[in-house]
Amino acid sequence: MKSILLQKEKDKAKAVLPATVIQYIEDCAAKSNPNSHLISVLHKVQDHFGYLGREHMDAVSVLMQIPSAKVTGVASFYHYFNFSPRGKHRVSLCMGTACFVKGAGHVLDKIKELLGIDVGQTTEDAQFSIDVARCVGACALAPVMIVDEKVYAQVKPDQVGKILSEYGYTPKKAKK
Numbered sequence: 001m002k003s004i005l006l007q008k009e010k011d012k013a014k015a016v017l018p019a020t021v022i023q024y025i026e027d028c029a030a031k032s033n034p035n036s037h038l039i040s041v042l043h044k045v046q047d048h049f050g051y052l053g054r055e056h057m058d059a060v061s062v063l064m065q066i067p068s069a070k071v072t073g074v075a076s077f078y079h080y081f082n083f084s085p086r087g088k089h090r091v092s093l094c095m096g097t098a099c100f101v102k103g104a105g106h107v108l109d110k111i112k113e114l115l116g117i118d119v120g121q122t123t124e125d126a127q128f129s130i131d132v133a134r135c136v137g138a139c140a141l142a143p144v145m146i147v148d149e150k151v152y153a154q155v156k157p158d159q160v161g162k163i164l165s166e167y168g169y170t171p172k173k174a175k176k
Contacts, residue, residue, distance in 0.1 A: 010062055014063070016056060017060075021045055024041060025041055025060070028064075038070075039078070042075055043080075046081060051085050053083070057072055058071075085122060087123055087128040088126060089129075090129050090148060091128055091129065091164070092133050093133070093143070094133050094136045094142070096134055099139070102143050102154075103156070104143035107155050108132065110160040114164060114169065115130065115164070119132055127167070127168060127169070145160070145163065147164070147167055
């Protein structure tokens with residue numbers, strides 16, 4: 001009876017994840033210490049969906065036979081993982097010491113003002129998300145803003161609107 005229930009749970013979990021992730025989990029299960037592959041499995045899930053939803057982590061838990069609290073604990077420990085859908089364009093601002101000293105805080109304020117969201121949020125149209133980085137290793141270019149994979153150097157607050165417009169941003173009209 002227990003194996004029938006487990007198989008039903010596994011079937012439900014497999015319906016949540018893509019075949020490539022399921023195959024990866026099965027490949028990991030065949031190796032020694034299969035649970036040591038949890039982080040790489042979570043990376044694959046996030047690469048596919050763009051974030052780790054509760055249903056994704058529960059499916060990983062069932063298929064890897066790891067308690068869901070441990071899966072959630074591991075995922076929440078690492079800054080890399082996102083728990084909500086991200087926008088089509090990811091706007092990231094370096095907040096390392098050099099960038100901060102050279103005005104990254106003002107640039108971040110402008111990004112938040114124009115997009116109408118805070119760090120870690122996504123615009124209603126799902127076009128933009130804002131993230132911050134502790135350091136991107138480009139201190140000589142401070143402050144640094146990254147949109148998707150493109151790096152913008154020595155960004156000033158008055159340049160933010162123009163940069164975002166390259167990705168489809170249009171200013172919201174003032175309400176009368």
